[in-house]
Amino acid sequence: MADGGYRGYIVSRPVRGSHFPQRVQNLVVRDYAQRRKLAYRLSVTEYAMPGCTMMFESLLDELPSLDGIVLFSLFVLPAQRERRRRAYERVLAAGKTLHAALENLVLAESGDIPTWEDIIGVDAALAATPFGGRYEKTGAPLGPDAERLVSILSS
Numbered sequence: 001m002a003d004g005g006y007r008g009y010i011v012s013r014p015v016r017g018s019h020f021p022q023r024v025q026n027l028v029v030r031d032y033a034q035r036r037k038l039a040y041r042l043s044v045t046e047y048a049m050p051g052c053t054m055m056f057e058s059l060l061d062e063l064p065s066l067d068g069i070v071l072f073s074l075f076v077l078p079a080q081r082e083r084r085r086r087a088y089e090r091v092l093a094a095g096k097t098l099h100a101a102l103e104n105l106v107l108a109e110s111g112d113i114p115t116w117e118d119i120i121g122v123d124a125a126l127a128a129t130p131f132g133g134r135y136e137k138t139g140a141p142l143g144p145d146a147e148r149l150v151s152i153l154s155s
Contacts, residue, residue: 003065005038005039005041005066006033006039006040006041007041007042007069007070008033008044008069009029009043009071009072009076010025010029010043010045010046010072010076011025011046011048011072011076012046013046015073015076016075020072025072028102029070032070033101036099038067038099039067041066044056044058046076053083056076056077056087060091063090063091063094063096068096068098068099069091069097069098069099071100071101072101072102073100073101073102074119074120075120077120081117084120085113088107100116103119105119
């Protein structure tokens with residue numbers, strides 16, 4: 001296997017509730033790499049089971065022979081904050097970069113982590129708000145997903 005380059009990472013399951021065909025995800029990743037003059041290597045595809053990150057973990061193990069990873073979207077990262085933080089730390093400790101093609105983001109230093117986490121947190125919080133894409137009048141001041149919203153904001 002040749003050293004260097006940026007391996008893509010795509011998924012076989014919905015991203016933020018929308019299904020993106022693997023072909024489209026690969027086009028987004030490849031275009032992102034080309035626009036930034038990153039040496040693109042083929043993408044790995046995550047298994048479809050909800051929450052599965054086996055292929056992502058194997059990609060992190062491959063970091064010593066890569067320049068970095070280009071994710072289709074930052075929303076393909078593990079759902080658990082601690083697992084994401086460990087992934088960020090592994091990438092940075094290896095002296096590599098993590099890219100989110102759809103959001104046009106680069107994680108190159110520890111100071112970039114709060115931006116990534118803020119975007120993920122805001123997305124999670126918005127989904128649990130009373131307006132979460134629709135308006136529902138309820139007796140609960142925080143809407144029908146109040147418990148979920150409180151747990152997201154307090155984690």
